[in-house]
Amino acid sequence: MTTSVAPAQPVPSPRAMRRRLTRVRRAHANRTWLQVAEDAYVAIFSLLMLGVVVGAAIAQVHHELLGCPTAGCGVVREELPVVAAVGTVGVVLRALASIGPVVSDAAFGQWVLATPVARGGLLRRAFAAAVGVAVVTTVALPGLAMTGTTASAATVVTVLVGAAGVGLLATAAATAAQPHPGARRTVAVVGDLLLAVAVVLAAAVALGWSWQVSVERSSASLVAGGLVVLGLVAVVLASTRVSRLTRADVQPGGALVAGLSGAAYGLDPSLVGEVLTARRYRLLGARRSWRGIGRGFGAVVAREAMRLGRSPRRVLALAAAAVVVELGAATGLGSVTTLLAVVVGYAATRWTTASLRIVWRSPGLRRALGIDDMALLVGLAVPGVVVCALWAAGVTALLPDASVVTGIVLTVAIGSGIVRSAASAPPRFDGPLVTSPMGALPPGAVGAVVRGPDATVLAAIAPTLGAPTGWSLALAALVAAWVLWRALAAVGDTRPYSERVLEAAREKRES
Amino acid sequence: MSRKSKKTPPPLVSVDDLQHAYGHRVVFDHVTFHVRAGRCLVLRGPNGSGKTTLLRCLVGDPPTSGTVSYDGRRVDESDPRFRADVATVLGDLDFFPDLTVLEHLDLLARAHGQPPDRAEAVLEAVGIAAVRDQFPGTLSSGQRQRLALATAFVRPYRLLVLDEPEQRLDTDGQEWLANRLLDDKRGGAAIVMATHDPDLAAAVGDDVLELGA
Numbered sequence: 001m002t003t004s005v006a007p008a009q010p011v012p013s014p015r016a017m018r019r020r021l022t023r024v025r026r027a028h029a030n031r032t033w034l035q036v037a038e039d040a041y042v043a044i045f046s047l048l049m050l051g052v053v054v055g056a057a058i059a060q061v062h063h064e065l066l067g068c069p070t071a072g073c074g075v076v077r078e079e080l081p082v083v084a085a086v087g088t089v090g091v092v093l094r095a096l097a098s099i100g101p102v103v104s105d106a107a108f109g110q111w112v113l114a115t116p117v118a119r120g121g122l123l124r125r126a127f128a129a130a131v132g133v134a135v136v137t138t139v140a141l142p143g144l145a146m147t148g149t150t151a152s153a154a155t156v157v158t159v160l161v162g163a164a165g166v167g168l169l170a171t172a173a174a175t176a177a178q179p180h181p182g183a184r185r186t187v188a189v190v191g192d193l194l195l196a197v198a199v200v201l202a203a204a205v206a207l208g209w210s211w212q213v214s215v216e217r218s219s220a221s222l223v224a225g226g227l228v229v230l231g232l233v234a235v236v237l238a239s240t241r242v243s244r245l246t247r248a249d250v251q252p253g254g255a256l257v258a259g260l261s262g263a264a265y266g267l268d269p270s271l272v273g274e275v276l277t278a279r280r281y282r283l284l285g286a287r288r289s290w291r292g293i294g295r296g297f298g299a300v301v302a303r304e305a306m307r308l309g310r311s312p313r314r315v316l317a318l319a320a321a322a323v324v325v326e327l328g329a330a331t332g333l334g335s336v337t338t339l340l341a342v343v344v345g346y347a348a349t350r351w352t353t354a355s356l357r358i359v360w361r362s363p364g365l366r367r368a369l370g371i372d373d374m375a376l377l378v379g380l381a382v383p384g385v386v387v388c389a390l391w392a393a394g395v396t397a398l399l400p401d402a403s404v405v406t407g408i409v410l411t412v413a414i415g416s417g418i419v420r421s422a423a424s425a426p427p428r429f430d431g432p433l434v435t436s437p438m439g440a441l442p443p444g445a446v447g448a449v450v451r452g453p454d455a456t457v458l459a460a461i462a463p464t465l466g467a468p469t470g471w472s473l474a475l476a477a478l479v480a481a482w483v484l485w486r487a488l489a490a491v492g493d494t495r496p497y498s499e500r501v502l503e504a505a506r507e508k509r510e511s
Numbered sequence: 512m513s514r515k516s517k518k519t520p521p522p523l524v525s526v527d528d529l530q531h532a533y534g535h536r537v538v539f540d541h542v543t544f545h546v547r548a549g550r551c552l553v554l555r556g557p558n559g560s561g562k563t564t565l566l567r568c569l570v571g572d573p574p575t576s577g578t579v580s581y582d583g584r585r586v587d588e589s590d591p592r593f594r595a596d597v598a599t600v601l602g603d604l605d606f607f608p609d610l611t612v613l614e615h616l617d618l619l620a621r622a623h624g625q626p627p628d629r630a631e632a633v634l635e636a637v638g639i640a641a642v643r644d645q646f647p648g649t650l651s652s653g654q655r656q657r658l659a660l661a662t663a664f665v666r667p668y669r670l671l672v673l674d675e676p677e678q679r680l681d682t683d684g685q686e687w688l689a690n691r692l693l694d695d696k697r698g699g700a701a702i703v704m705a706t707h708d709p710d711l712a713a714a715v716g717d718d719v720l721e722l723g724a
Contacts, residue, residue, distance in 0.1 A: 011591075011624045020621065024614050025607075106605035111615060111662075115622035116595040246571055246588040287534055 014121025017112060062148055073331050075210045077148045081159070082211075083201045084145035085138075089166055090194030092134050096174035097188035101130035102245055103253035113247050120243030123250065127242050131171045131235055138167035154217065162224035168231025172238040179241075179249050192316070199320045206326035252279070269449060270350075270357050270421060277354065297371060300379035304355055308383050314351060318391050321348035326398050335464050338406065341395055342460040345414040346453060349391060352384030353422035360423045360491060377423060377487055385415040405469045412476040413459035416483045421452025423487035455483050521583065522547050523670055523701045524569065529577030531564050538564050539722055542577070546718075548669065551692070551702040553716035560723025562705035563601070566674050569703060570599050581670065595623065598668035600676055604659045606647035612658055613643040616665050623666035633665040636691075638684065653679045660688065671695065673704040677711050689714040 012020070031039075102123050104113055113119060139160050146156050177183035256279050263271035293302040321344045328340045359365050359380060369376060392410035396402040459479040462472040522545035530540035538561035546552045554562045568574045571588025579586045587593055606615065616630035634640045637657040642650060650658065656679040663671055671692075677685050685708070692702060692715045706712050712719070 008626055009624050011595075012621060017618075017622060020618065021607075024618070025609050028609050107607045110603075110605055111607065111619060112622065114594055114599075115619065115666075116591040116624075117622050118591065119589060244589045248572055248588065284534065 011116045014118050014124075017115075017117050017122065021112070058144065068331055075208055076205055076327060076331050078150070079201070079205045079210050081142050081145040081149060083198050083205060085142040085159075085163060086194055086201060087198030088138055088141040088163075089170060090191045090196075090198055092137050092167065093170050093174065093187055093191030093194065095191075096130065096134060096171060097177070097184050097191060098253075099256055100126075100178060100250065100253035101134070101171055101174045102126045102178060102242060102250050103130075103257055104247070104250040105254040105258055106251055109247045109251040109254065113250070118243065119245070120240075123242045123245060124239060126250070127175065127239055130175070131168065134171040135164050135167035138163045138170070155220075158217070158220050158224045162220075162227050165224065165227025165229075165231040168228065168235050172231065172234030175238040176241060179245060192313070195320075196316060199316065199323055202320070202323040202327060206323060206330045208330070252283075255279075270354075273351060273354065274357075297375050297379050300369070300371065300376065301382050304380055305383040305386075307355060308352055308387060311351070317348050318387075321345060322391065322395050322398065325395050329399050335466055337399060338410070338460055339457065339464045341392075341399075341410055342413045342417070342456045343453065345388065345391055345395070345410060346417045346456045349384065349388050349414055350418050350421060350452070352387050353381060353418045356380040356384070356419065357422035360487070363491075366491070373488055373491055374484075377419075377484070381415070381419045381422075384418055385411070388414040388418070403469075405472060406463060409460060409463055409472050409476045412480050413456050416459050416476075416480045417452045417454075417456030419487060420455040420483045423483075423490055424448070424451045425490040455479050520547055523582055524703065525578075525580040526569070527578045527580075529565070529568060529579065530575045531561060531568060532575045537575075542720075542722075544718075544720055546670075546701045546703055548699050548701050549696055550717045551696055551704060551715050552718045552720060553712045554703070554705040554720050554722060555707075555712065556722030562722055563674050565722065566599075566601060566672050566703065566705055569672055570597060570601075595667075596669040597672065598663040598666065598670070599672045600659050600663050601672065601674045602659070602678070604655070604662070608646065608648060611644050611646055612639065612650070615647070615658070616661055619662055620665045625666055630665055633661045636664065636687075637661045638687070653681065653684070656680060657684065664691065669700060671700055671702045671704075673702065673706075675706055676704065677706060677708040685711065 103126055104123065108122075113122060142163050143156070143160050146159065151159075174184075174187050177187045256275065259275035259279075260272055263269075263275050290306055292299050292306075324344050325337065325341045329337045356377070359369070359376065366373065366376065371379070389407075389411040392407045392414065396404075396407035396410065399406070459476040462475045467475075524546040526542060526544050529542040531538045538559075542565065544552065554565060556562055564572075568579055569586070571586055571593075581593060581597070584590075610618070613630060613634060616633060617627050620627055620630045631640070631643070634643050637660055639650075639654050639657045639661070642654055647655065647658070656676075660676060663673075676688060680688060689711055692704075696702060696715065702715065704711075704715070
């Protein structure tokens with residue numbers, strides 16, 4: 001190589017690069033049109049089914065809210081859009097700051113972004129996708145919440161237009177902040193603050209507070225229009241800065257999205273959490289180590305408690321979960337509030353058994369720890385169950401008709417669910433796969449999604465149906481015992497499938 | 512008779528008082544060096560001494576403090592001129608799963624404005640022409656390393672940054688690599704290389720920076 005790096009021919013444009021990549025990839029296509037149509041059919045059918053289920057659930061809630069005569073319902077109906085709007089903007093800001101918003105996968109970054117081809121053109125599509133997702137999210141969720149209000153169509157449209165403007169501004173701000181770690185942290189903190197405000201507002205609504213804000217329609221339209229114009233200008237300005245983004249700015253987010261997609265595709269919700277956690281600590285880099293306490297079983301419990309104590313932000317999620325339950329109670333859900341409480345509590349406390357999940361899927365780790373499996377299971381689960389108990393106690397205190405038994409059932413139900421989801425056997429990809437409309441899946445793959453919530457719901461079914469106290473406690477205890485038994489069975493034989501088949505054949509020969 | 516003063520060309524790469532830390536753990540600090548065209552700087556040090564981190568700072572990762580300059584300007588990875596001038600082989604190469612080996616290199620050659628037949632020639636030179644039509648997922652680790660090296664040699668560069676390039680190469684490959692780097696150095700390229708191989712360091716290196724000492 002020489003001191004001159006003048007290219008022999010012009011460096012291609014971003015469009016030419018993308019076209020070339022697409023052309024080369026298409027040349028490797030090995031699926032017939034019939035196969036593509038089959039895949040499209042399965043995808044559309046699955047989406048339709050999901051849409052029908054989710055739509056029916058939303059329609060049912062909507063119907064209940066509209067028909068509910070209590071004053072609490074009225075307050076929730078009218079004030080929920082404000083809570084939804086604030087919370088949605090908070091979530092969008094948080095997500096944009098964590099992921100990018102402009103992202104690139106590793107291969108594209110290393111093979112295409114590393115070349116002299118104009119980077120702005122290569123990244124503009126990713127930027128446009130981020131804008132689209134942010135705008136759709138900031139419009140859709142508050143819009144959904146507004147369908148339960150008595151607002152006129154014109155008011156709804158004005159609010160949604162304003163929400164779109166906010167979505168544009170949020171994306172532009174996050175893009176401008178992307179190259180600067182300090183600015184990114186600020187955007188993330190603003191998102192967290194908005195989420196906290198949303199939780200406080202939701203709590204206020206649940207307690208029956210409402211705020212009447214009346215704005216002249218013309219002023220509101222002006223503000224909404226102004227937000228959109230400002231947002232569009234900001235987005236245009238931000239798009240000019242996209243060319244200044246470095247690979248180090250865009251590749252980590254791309255790796256995160258790829259990891260999350262893989263986890264979702266593998267129908268493994270716990271893996272989603274692990275991907276996010278792994279990234280968080282990789283970015284943190286290092287932290288002062290805390291010395292452990294005790295020996296053996298006690299040391300495991302103490303270390304797990306320390307780990308939970310290092311996540312103070314999760315308290316916000318627990319508080320938000322409690323507010324959701326309180327909101328549900330305020331809208332007159334009655335005994336169904338218990339079911340809502342266990343489901344929401346499960347979602348909010350699932351993270352507490354992350355260590356159990358890692359240890360349960362690692363024979364090497366269990367061997368290294370040298371503690372009996374049952375003791376290990378209990379030791380790693382105890383701190384998480386304590387968190388469940390504290391949360392359940394708080395929620396029970398807030399609910400008007402709840403008793404100590406309700407609190408115990410909530411604790412056992414949620415605790416059983418989070419232990420079951422963490423300590424179940426993962427899908428085995430090394431053996432025969434099962435044919436399904438979704439393609440070839442390993443046995444247990446679909447079950448992995450419901451393993452956890454099934455125990456939670458089952459343990460809470462008795463009080464939901466108004467059964468006597470004794471039955472509620474007995475069923476919860478039975479479910480807990482079953483979960484422990486299945487958890488111990490899950491660490492049975494973790495050898496590769498081929499080894500197990502050979503062993504079975506050898507035993508058959510010898511017998 | 513007056514002596515003609517020999518003008519030393521300015522350094523291509525200048526690193527001044529560089530420091531990098533992960534959290535509270537300082538990986539290296541007070542690192543200062545310069546690399547001129549036609550010279551090779553070898554980074555040596557035990558595992559965890561910061562060789563890879565330092566190389567990444569040279570190609571755009573922000574250090575905790577200090578400055579890295581290329582050709583008199585602060586390193587800016589988003590600058591197309593920097594990307595045109597600097598080639599890297601840092602051991603973290605990912606691949607498009609649906610592009611063959613040749614298609615990867617062809618894409619890169621075209622993106623750098625090089626004639627497409629250059630990709631074939633480089634594959635031949637690095638010794639993986641036989642797998643040109645295979646997808647990267649089927650390559651051995653040694654073949655992947657050769658493909659990674661090919662990404663540097665398929666396009667022109669003024670600065671080459673390498674992290675343990677001799678890894679997973681057989682003895683023939685290591686000998687080829689040393690000769691290739693020597694040729695490029697004679698052609699005026701600057702090289703910064705981290706290596707544990709004393710033979711490669713002795714053959715190609717002009718200056719040595721010890722980290723973690």
